[in-house]
Amino acid sequence: TDPEKVLTELQKKLDSNITSVGKLLQPGDNEGERETELEHAAMCSEALMEEYLETGELSAENISDTVAERKLFPCFFGSALKQWGITELLDGLNAYLPKPEYPEEFGARVYKIGRDNAGIRLSYLKVTGGSLRVKMPVGNSRSGAGEEIWEEKCDQLRLYNGGSYEAVDTVKAGEVCAVTGLTKTFAGQGLGYESENSTPILEPVLTYRLLLPPEVDPVVALGKLRQLEEEEPQLHVLWQEENREIHMQVMGQVQMEILKNILWERFGLEVEFDAGSIVYKETLAEPVEGIGHFEPLRHYAEVHLLLEPGERGSGLQFASLCSEDMLDRNWQRLILTHLEEKRHVGVLTGSELTDLRILLIAGKPTP
Template identity: 50%
Template sequence: MKQAVVGLLAHVDAGKTTLAEAMLFAAGAIRTRGRVDHGDAHLDTDAMERERGITIFSKQAHFDHDGTHYMLLDAPGHVDFSAEAERTLQALDYAILVIGANDGVQGHTETMWDLLERYGVPTVLFVNKIDLATADTAALMHQVRARLSASCLDGVALACAAGASVPEGCATDPGALEDAAATDEAALDEYLETETLARTTVRRLVSERRVFPVLFGSALKGEGVEELLCCLDALVDERTWPDEFAARVYKVSRSPRGERLAWLKVTGGTLRAKMFVSGTERGEAWEEKIDQVRIYQAETFQTVTEVPAGQICAVTGLTHVVPGSALGAEPAGMAPQLAPVLSYQVLPGSNDVHTVVRALRELADEDPLLGVSWQEHLQEAHVQLMGAVQREVIQQTLSERFGLDVEFGPGGILYKETVTAPVEGIGHYEPLRHYAEAHLLIEPLPRGAGIEVGTRCSEDDLDRNWQRLILTHVLEREHLGVLTGSPIADVRITLLAGRAHSKHTEGGDFRQATYRAIRHALMCAREQGTCMLLEPWYRFRLTVPADKVGRALADVQRMGAEFDAPEIAGDTAQLVGTVPASEMREYALEVSGYTGGMGRLALEYAGYRACHDAERVIEEAAYDPEADLPNTPDSVFCSHGAGYTVKWFDVAEHAHVEVDPARLRPWRKADAAFFSRG
């Protein structure tokens, strides 16, 4: 039997969970179809999901249809939970992107489309709610091809060519096969010779993301669902998996009994209960035993002894893994593209603030994009989130799981900092009977690249164990910039040189030296004028009455937005572009006000870029990096048996190690192989 992990993705209210119910019902996996608006959807099992009528956590179900075993993942559709949806993509063999006929292609649809391309997931599109009186299939198909890809083609025609047994009477586009052939040179030669395409060719074009089948239907009424299943049966390709064990964690959660569950896709060999698995997190190697292996069907599960490659499951017993962790022979994956853009102060009320921080860090363990920071100099806890709905869910979870009733202060923009040119930093830590020195190079990377860590230091100069320790300290926490005290991003940090003492060096010494070297480099960059403040930008789509387009244009120009010429269709005008997130906080209310409720603003995260008003933000932050003692750029040296502090601008003159370019080795990434004991 063929098998495939298939994910359902969509913008909010497109009917994604309703489609999941319809697919499970059509395949005979459930006896009755639940409804989101009735609060009895099979996959929306969490009380908060049923209360709000949205999917918050990805869910798993499985069913068989016409010789294919499907493992279905229903991912969140709300923009605030895009990170959960992005993590799910790492487990998918195929995706179904659901588009509501009433809304068409939305900004969030385009975000999901870009992520599917980034992760290389073959995609089928299902245009839902086609039973609505306003639905126009021709116009919707034109919009899909214009906004997403010209290779979006009639799915029924492609499925028939691939051998699908679709219900009789299904209309097909006679030009779909020719258009599909035009996407690939070998397929075009085949089509010109035979005037058709072989089943294997159609499957290959879909699996290689050269074509994207589009189907229409109504999940609520069950229309088009059988055609969708038949299309998947025909287009899903059989896949051979490696024999060596490998797996990737795509989600971490807690069971109702409080057990920590790691949800993973087995990508090689066989996963067995009681087997030991190993990995590396933040530079620390670990090995643990898997306790139970579970196959979930919504909220119920079956305990199994083993799971073969190609399937997904949940396991207990793993305490170190986080979403994205690679197990066994699985290579390291890409860093998530989505990131939180808002920062809120946590107001603990009558609760102990440290208890609240511990609870938040447990939640962050399940969601790596929930940032939690303790600001020592302010004695305040802050969280970084995607939006207000996620904040409300965190607040409710703290109350229900931990019994902590907390509030949040006003949200602010989460800025980041980077460098625009390479800069070297030195950290030296030598109080009495301690010794460590580290030289680190910080270089700029493209926007969205995150943090890369590696070494060029020769092991003849510094033993690999010390190098591992230094790079572990680079990875173990978030490092702050020196303009506003915001986290640094999009940089490569390379160990160039270092020195340890045979008697006096302890592990904590290199932690101090490493932290100080990073801050020293950033202070040097600030002095050279090569520090840059970054801010989040949104992709926006603003629709207003045509007579209000002048006001809309004036607003987005004032905000520093980048946008295309307005598109006017009848009585409405549409503006599309990107804009700093800081300028859009209350603008949706303004749009509603000046358009009399006729305007609509859609926003999607578009990554970090240079801050458009950096001088103002830096001035208002009034951050003094030298006064931030937990993040000092200064070093400690020893003279006559006593330690003394050397200011950052004099550290280079006192350093004990000099970087010799002739002794540098080729750059080596600090990955799992580097941290292994081999």
């Protein structure tokens, strides 16, 4: 591959300030190439140009500031297979990327759910503030608005290197680790001071019925698929109780082939998919109020819900406008939690509802 040709194409198609900087940290080596890189980098901002004209050099600090301002986009060339250019890339990341500043208060972002060879559930997360310690309680008190608020202890902190890991007592801000003992986490969830949950940008648009062998109990298979669902946020598993059928919303043929291989390798399930259909969703055109009974543990509350159309792409949003004098906070939280857990379907095609605000506006508990 011709680096100059590739760089010219990147500048033409993406941004003219994409600049090769692999030689900037190596004074005295390939001075001709380094001087060319200095000139190109200096043209990306007035601050860099002034420094270059005054000193003939560019400081890593000024380059880092220019990168943060999105005025310079560093480009490195190399090959991991041939062990070429790796050192320059790592040195450049260390020198030119802005150093993150982490708060002292604990925070973390879950980015993956997995399981080890023994089937132990692992929450892969990045610590974004403070530090995480073994047996330290963590929870979703900040990010769990409208959800069940929980707190659990971290049994083990693992630093993975390939398939092996090292168990440590503390993980500091900026580091990633796998945590055992957390049973309610999900990919994108914020813990500690993190106040928002991240949701997948892409949503599956096709639904397929899962075809199981006759001897396999669909309920048993459903439990195994639920494990995969929490490990892969873009996989949606739907259970149709009336027909005892499992339907799956996936991205397409490639994901289906991967799923078939995973189900066979991990659970010994040999499955197929039917022809599939497009995923349709329903919403409301006008607000409507509904009244019903919420009946957990042989107690019930009369519940008044207001359903309002939401903005396109907003999904389902849940909130309470009910006074605590009318309905206790614990009741309200329990009702909202169960509303979020349920899959709500429309009356036109039986498709899943979306882009709605479901508001708890009134209620009356049993005496």
